[in-house]
Amino acid sequence: MNTGKNNEGLRFVANPPNPWHAQESEWLGEPPAAKLQVYEETATKHIITKNSSPDVGFDYTVNVYRGCTHACNYCFARPYHEYLDFGAGTDFETKIVVKINAPELLRADIKANRHKGDRIMFSFASDAYQPLEGVYKLTRECLKVCLEMNQPVGILTKGPLITRDIDILVPMTEKGLLAGIHMTIPFVDPKLSQAFEPHTALPASRFRALKKLSDAGIKTGVAIAPIIPGVNAQQIPLVLQAAKDAGACWAFMNYLRLPGSVAPYFVETTRRRLPLMADKIINKVKRERHGKLNNPQFFERMKGTTEEYHTAVRLFNLWHKKLGFVARRPAESETAGLKDILTKNPSQTEQLSLF
16 A cells, blocks of 8 residues: 555555446456455545636536546546555556545535535546446435435536436436536447546447436436547547437537646557557647647647647537537637536537536
C-alpha cells in the first residue's frame, strides 16, 4: 500500500470483491481479471463538490468513488488520482477508493445547503455506476437520500447497472427531481470501444439500458463523448440513430481533450492496442491543438480547430435534427452546458462540449 500522506485516511481491503460478479455484463472474450486494490475511506469533509471550471455545464457534483474500473484511456479525471499519491495510469483503474459513508455525508450536505439549492450531478471524476457499485450500492443509497429530501439530480454514466435503480429513478422522475439520464456511448463498434474503454459494457448493452430506462418513463439522452479525431466521427449518425431507437430525446457530443498526465497514457495505450492506427490518431489530435496534444484554455480546450472538427459538428447537428431530437436553441454556442438541458429548460438540448 502506498503510505504517502495523502493516503492516510484510506483503509486497504485485503480481499476486495470481484466487481464483475455482482452484475450481468457482456465482453469480447473473457471478462477482465479482478486485479484490484480497493481502499475504503470514511470521509470527514463533504461529498458535494463545487465545480470551478467556467466551461463545464453544472456547478455541483457527487462522486462516491475515486478512480474508475472502466479504464477509459482518455478519461480527463485521471490526474485527480495523483492527489492520493497514486498514478494517473493503471493506478486510476486498479486502485479504487470507496467513500463508504457517502450517503451520510450527502444527507448532511443537503441539510447544510452546501449546493445552494442547485441540482447535483452524479458522475464526474468517477462513474457512479462502475462495476464496484454492484457490490457497495453507494450510488443507490445516495439516490434514496435525494428522493427522501426532494433533491434534484442529473446522471451521466456508462454503466448499464443504472437500470437496477429504476425503482428509485421512476418516483424521482414523477416528483420532478430527475431531469434526465445521459448514457455515454461514443462508439457503436465494439472493437473500437474495447480499445479505448476496455472495461466498460459493450455499446449494445448500453443502448439496451437506455431503452429500458426510456420504457420506464424516464427522460434519457446520449452523450457521444469523446469524439476522437480519426476514429469515431463517422459513427455519429449510427450512435444517434441507435439512441433514438432506444427512446432518447436529448443528445450532445464533445471532442477529446487530454489534460496533464492523461496525454502520455492515451498515447501509450493507443500505440499498444491499435498499432496500425495510432500514429494517424495522435497526429490528428495534434493538428486540432496547434501541434500539441492538449489545449488547456477554458472555452477552447473542448473544441477542435480543423475542418475535420467542424465537419463533425455539422454532421452531429444534421442528424440531430433529422432524427427529431429536441431542438437546440440556435443562439447558444458549442460551449453551452448540460445545465441548460437539465436545469434551465429541460425541454431543450444542445450540441455541446461538456468536459
